[in-house]
Amino acid sequence: MTKSMFTYLASVFLIFLSLGCIFCCTKKLKKTVIGEDDSLILSPTVYKGTELKLSGYYYSLGNKRIQQSYFLYNNGCLICGGGSDESANPNAFLENVFTSNSFDANIKKTKSYWGLFKIEGSKIFLEHWYPTEPPLKSALKEGVILNDTTFKIMSIQRSNGSEFKEITEFYSFRQFKQKPDSTNSFIK
Numbered sequence: 001m002t003k004s005m006f007t008y009l010a011s012v013f014l015i016f017l018s019l020g021c022i023f024c025c026t027k028k029l030k031k032t033v034i035g036e037d038d039s040l041i042l043s044p045t046v047y048k049g050t051e052l053k054l055s056g057y058y059y060s061l062g063n064k065r066i067q068q069s070y071f072l073y074n075n076g077c078l079i080c081g082g083g084s085d086e087s088a089n090p091n092a093f094l095e096n097v098f099t100s101n102s103f104d105a106n107i108k109k110t111k112s113y114w115g116l117f118k119i120e121g122s123k124i125f126l127e128h129w130y131p132t133e134p135p136l137k138s139a140l141k142e143g144v145i146l147n148d149t150t151f152k153i154m155s156i157q158r159s160n161g162s163e164f165k166e167i168t169e170f171y172s173f174r175q176f177k178q179k180p181d182s183t184n185s186f187i188k
Contacts, residue, residue, distance in 0.1 A: 038138035041159050042116040042127045044076040044187055051119050051145050056176035057081055057098075058151070059091070060169045066090045070117075070126065070171070073182040078117045079107055080128050091174055099178050107180055112136055114186045124151050127159060129186075141169075149173035 047054070052072065059069040059081075069081035081098060084090040097103050107113040115128020115138070122145050129136040143153035151171050157164040 035135040037111065037129065037134070037136040038159050040116055040127050040129075040138055040187075041140065042076075042118050042125060044116060045118050047072070047074050047076055047117075047119060049119055051122070051148060052124070052151065053148050053173050053175075056174050056179070058171040058173055059094070060153075060171050061090065064090070066094055067169070069094060071179055071182075072117050073179075075182055076116050076118065077182045077184065077187050078115045078126060078128060079180055079182065080113050080115065095176065095178075098176070098180070104180055108184065111186045114184055116187065119145070124153075126153070139163075141167075143169075 052058075054072050054074060057069050057071045060067045063086070065086045066084040068083055071079040071081060073079075081094065084093045084097075087093040110131075112129045112131040115126065117127070118125045124143050124145055126141040126143075127138060129138045138159040139156050140159050141153045141156045143151050143155075145151045149172060153167060153169040153171065155164065155166050
């Protein structure tokens with residue numbers, strides 16, 4: 001083997017070795033430089049109750065648009081469906097989004113769509129990550145169930161206990177047969 005061939009092979013080997021180190025260290029480097037996403041404080045809890053219907057989604061309406069929407073599942077997971085543009089029929093607008101292939105693809109790869117909910121008597125707790133710059137922040141909303149199709153959120157705070165704020169958000173139920181699958185890689 002000639003000296004130039006040996007130098008070439010050694011250079012290629014060092015490049016692959018360097019790339020391997022970079023890929024292995026990326027996750028650790030990300031945590032060190034950017035920080036870790038907030039943890040959720042709720043634990044996945046199977047919901048077997050009848051306090052709320054789960055065969056659709058809940059939405060909060062304001063200023064002729066849906067401000068926020070949630071799909072709730074028996075396994076304790078929730079999906080944040082987001083809101084709508086100002087529209088004559090905001091539910092129809094949102095349901096078109098829900099049935100699109102891009103929505104289904106986005107929820108599978110985006111952590112900020114996901115969270116957990118818990119019901120204790122007449123109280124409801126919703127916790128999820130918010131779409132922010134990394135690291136992702138999570139918040140816990142607390143409210144009261146008014147009937148099996150309506151609940152009222154009265155407070156929100158960061159899951160770490162900071163930034164408490166009293167709010168008023170009413171959520172109404174809407175039947176929807178094409179709920180997204182709650183299988184995800186973010187809630188363990």
